[in-house]
Amino acid sequence: MKKNVSQRDIARMLGINVSTVSRALKGVPGVCTELRERVLALAEEHGYRPNPFAMSLRYGSTRTIGIVVPDISFNHYAHLVKWIEAEAKMSGYMCIVTDSGDKYVNEVECLEQLVNMHVEGIALCLSQETTDFVHLERLKESKVPVVLFDRVADVDCPTASFNDVQAARQATLHLIDGGARRIAFLGGPNRIKQAVDRKHGYLEALRERRVPIRKELVKCGHVSFNSGLSDTLELLGLPEPPDAILTDHGLLSIAAFQAIVSKGLRIPQDIAITGFMSDWVSGMSYPRMTFLKQNVRELGRKTFKLLLDQINGDDTVSHVVVNARLSVRESTIKDIKH
Amino acid sequence: MKKNVSQRDIARMLGINVSTVSRALKGVPGVCTELRERVLALAEEHGYRPNPFAMSLRYGSTRTIGIVVPDISFNHYAHLVKWIEAEAKMSGYMCIVTDSGDKYVNEVECLEQLVNMHVEGIALCLSQETTDFVHLERLKESKVPVVLFDRVADVDCPTASFNDVQAARQATLHLIDGGARRIAFLGGPNRIKQAVDRKHGYLEALRERRVPIRKELVKCGHVSFNSGLSDTLELLGLPEPPDAILTDHGLLSIAAFQAIVSKGLRIPQDIAITGFMSDWVSGMSYPRMTFLKQNVRELGRKTFKLLLDQINGDDTVSHVVVNARLSVRESTIKDIKH
DNA sequence: TTGAAAGCGTTACCAG
DNA sequence: CTGGTAACGCTTTCAA
Numbered sequence: 001m002k003k004n005v006s007q008r009d010i011a012r013m014l015g016i017n018v019s020t021v022s023r024a025l026k027g028v029p030g031v032c033t034e035l036r037e038r039v040l041a042l043a044e045e046h047g048y049r050p051n052p053f054a055m056s057l058r059y060g061s062t063r064t065i066g067i068v069v070p071d072i073s074f075n076h077y078a079h080l081v082k083w084i085e086a087e088a089k090m091s092g093y094m095c096i097v098t099d100s101g102d103k104y105v106n107e108v109e110c111l112e113q114l115v116n117m118h119v120e121g122i123a124l125c126l127s128q129e130t131t132d133f134v135h136l137e138r139l140k141e142s143k144v145p146v147v148l149f150d151r152v153a154d155v156d157c158p159t160a161s162f163n164d165v166q167a168a169r170q171a172t173l174h175l176i177d178g179g180a181r182r183i184a185f186l187g188g189p190n191r192i193k194q195a196v197d198r199k200h201g202y203l204e205a206l207r208e209r210r211v212p213i214r215k216e217l218v219k220c221g222h223v224s225f226n227s228g229l230s231d232t233l234e235l236l237g238l239p240e241p242p243d244a245i246l247t248d249h250g251l252l253s254i255a256a257f258q259a260i261v262s263k264g265l266r267i268p269q270d271i272a273i274t275g276f277m278s279d280w281v282s283g284m285s286y287p288r289m290t291f292l293k294q295n296v297r298e299l300g301r302k303t304f305k306l307l308l309d310q311i312n313g314d315d316t317v318s319h320v321v322v323n324a325r326l327s328v329r330e331s332t333i334k335d336i337k338h
Numbered sequence: 339m340k341k342n343v344s345q346r347d348i349a350r351m352l353g354i355n356v357s358t359v360s361r362a363l364k365g366v367p368g369v370c371t372e373l374r375e376r377v378l379a380l381a382e383e384h385g386y387r388p389n390p391f392a393m394s395l396r397y398g399s400t401r402t403i404g405i406v407v408p409d410i411s412f413n414h415y416a417h418l419v420k421w422i423e424a425e426a427k428m429s430g431y432m433c434i435v436t437d438s439g440d441k442y443v444n445e446v447e448c449l450e451q452l453v454n455m456h457v458e459g460i461a462l463c464l465s466q467e468t469t470d471f472v473h474l475e476r477l478k479e480s481k482v483p484v485v486l487f488d489r490v491a492d493v494d495c496p497t498a499s500f501n502d503v504q505a506a507r508q509a510t511l512h513l514i515d516g517g518a519r520r521i522a523f524l525g526g527p528n529r530i531k532q533a534v535d536r537k538h539g540y541l542e543a544l545r546e547r548r549v550p551i552r553k554e555l556v557k558c559g560h561v562s563f564n565s566g567l568s569d570t571l572e573l574l575g576l577p578e579p580p581d582a583i584l585t586d587h588g589l590l591s592i593a594a595f596q597a598i599v600s601k602g603l604r605i606p607q608d609i610a611i612t613g614f615m616s617d618w619v620s621g622m623s624y625p626r627m628t629f630l631k632q633n634v635r636e637l638g639r640k641t642f643k644l645l646l647d648q649i650n651g652d653d654t655v656s657h658v659v660v661n662a663r664l665s666v667r668e669s670t671i672k673d674i675k676h
Numbered sequence: 677t678t679g680a681a682a683g684c685g686t687t688a689c690c691a692g
Numbered sequence: 693c694t695g696g697t698a699a700c701g702c703t704t705t706c707a708a
Contacts, residue, residue: 017679054701056391057684078416097435261624284622355695392685395700
């Protein structure tokens with residue numbers, strides 16, 4: 001019944017012109033104080049709110065960005081969303097969050113819809129299926145700035161990601177130095193840069209310490225709980241099973257952990273485990289897992305900053321790297337009492 | 339450089355009128371096929387996209403809803419967001435997601451901003467601080483439909499929530515029937531209906547089985563990891579410590595679990611534990627926790643449905659309840675081998 | 677200091 | 693079948 005009141009409405013009530021109301025409301029000079037007061041009072045009384053769509057139409061800017069993540073119900077991505085959103089809010093941007101379900105077709109559709117919404121920019125965390133980037137090309141044609149975060153790719157796009165190679169290397173060195181010799185790597189598919197980088201870090205560390213590389217200990221498959229579970233069970237069933245596992249994703253960490261426990265093996269005495277996962281996952285398990293602590297808040301912040309720069313016309317393609325560092329807990333320390 | 343192309347642009351290129359272009363694009367009758375084809379071709383070529391802000395202005399509808407959650411990085415809420423969003427997308431709505439940080443002031447601000455964005459409706463999960471509802475009254479004045487979900491309240495607003503009383507009762511009965519006699523309740527503050535309901539269910543079960551109620555075993559405080567941790571440690575330090583714990587929130591479940599483990603107590607031999615938590619949290623722990631499995635997807639779906647009805651002018655205030663049911667795992671079964 | 681009018685992109689109505 | 697115009701809410705330029 002009581003519709004949103006517009007400037008025109010206020011103007012009519014006061015018997016003046018809209019433009020005067022506009023000026024009064026905006027606080028620009030050029031309207032006598034007495035009249036301004038009356039306008040402001042009436043606006044207040046009727047709960048006047050500027051219509052953002054009229055604004056957008058007028059200025060061609062929507063103060064809105066889009067975020068695409070593979071699975072918002074997964075802790076790591078939810079956290080990233082949280083911090084990107086917090087940062088965006090501080091700059092007066094609202095976020096439209098979409099979930100690709102880790103599927104390429106959905107990712108394409110999400111981007112499509114965000115462009116339709118005329119968001120000013122998009123922060124995208126790639127799905128694990130994404131191998132071609134024509135959809136990003138299309139965005140570039142539409143002049144919508146895009147920043148890749150967390151799961152990035154080698155395309156002509158600004159990115160914010162973790163130091164995957166070095167982090168994985170560090171974790172592997174830690175395992176080796178703790179006495180492990182048969183270290184398994186449980187990772188995502190080779191088409192994902194993130195998975196490949198982490199595997200590289202792992203291999204690098206093995207070479208560095210002259211630990212032989214065993215192909216049968218490297219599992220690169222679909223990132224999901226079930227595949228993590230079956231891959232780990234396969235590893236544990238080998239004639240010479242691994243004495244340590246490094247995982248490349250929180251889901252795989254959980255799956256591997258549960259697979260080990262279900263086999264009645266003890267962590268870390270029988271097998272050590274570490275990898276990329278959230279603080280949360282690491283702390284929930286018993287024993288708590290040594291893990292690569294990612295500064296998710298920092299990544300969120302950097303991602304938005306990058307995006308804002310792009311929105312403001314900066315067209316340098318920079319690649320920001322946020323450090324993940326090893327946080328040692330009990331799942332990799334053999335000489336602990338249990 | 340290459341701006342978004344508008345109907346007017348296309349009209350100019352073809353030397354015809356905008357209204358004709360509009361009709362052609364909309365597919366309404368009243369434009370000859372030959373001309374329509376040319377318009378469509380040109381639109382396609384230049385990547386024409388309807389401007390949703392012009393639409394919104396025209397129709398006064400934005401096809402957008404707002405979601406407010408206490409903490410999107412927490413699994414339970416992230417899941418709810420995921421499913422509300424999925425459902426919304428199917429009806430052609432986009433979601434603006436905001437995070438109140440579980441604080442009242444932020445909640446107010448989130449609602450304010452969503453109203454400013456002219457969302458057509460808002461799905462709100464209350465912060466644990468929220469005790470007065472003037473902000474909801476204000477929304478009602480603005481004619482923005484609101485649906486409360488998960489954490490609801492006794493206000494004149496449609497709600498979608500779990501069957502908190504019965505679920506808590508069921509879990510408590512399970513503990514009693516498993517031999518527990520000194521059952522602690524670890525819950526949120528008494529100002530939250532959800533916490534109160536769950537406590538009621540707990541008390542009901544005790545009375546039902548004639549188990550004495552012990553005040554010192556009931557802890558109702560702030561919902562956070564740290565307070566859950568210290569409350570549990572206090573409980574464990576009692577002269578007569580509890581032999582089972584029921585928790586009212588996922589955060590508290592994790593905290594209690596870790597507190598117990600840190601004290602070197604065995605679950606379930608020394609103390610049983612169960613409560614409200616996500617599938618995830620239950621499965622991550624070892625032993626896995628018996629838990630109240632909430633059909634989060636169903637709740638998300640129902641929430642959006644309720645909201646959509648409101649948006650479409652239905653003003654009945656209905657209260658939908660989704661069942662949570664006990665899923666028994668190892669943390670409450672004493673006669674299991676470990 | 678105030679008013680009038682144009683324009684942002686779209687659709688609907690009324691003429692031709 | 694097509695063109696012209698008004699309207700949605702707001703800002704800005706120009707004129708008074």
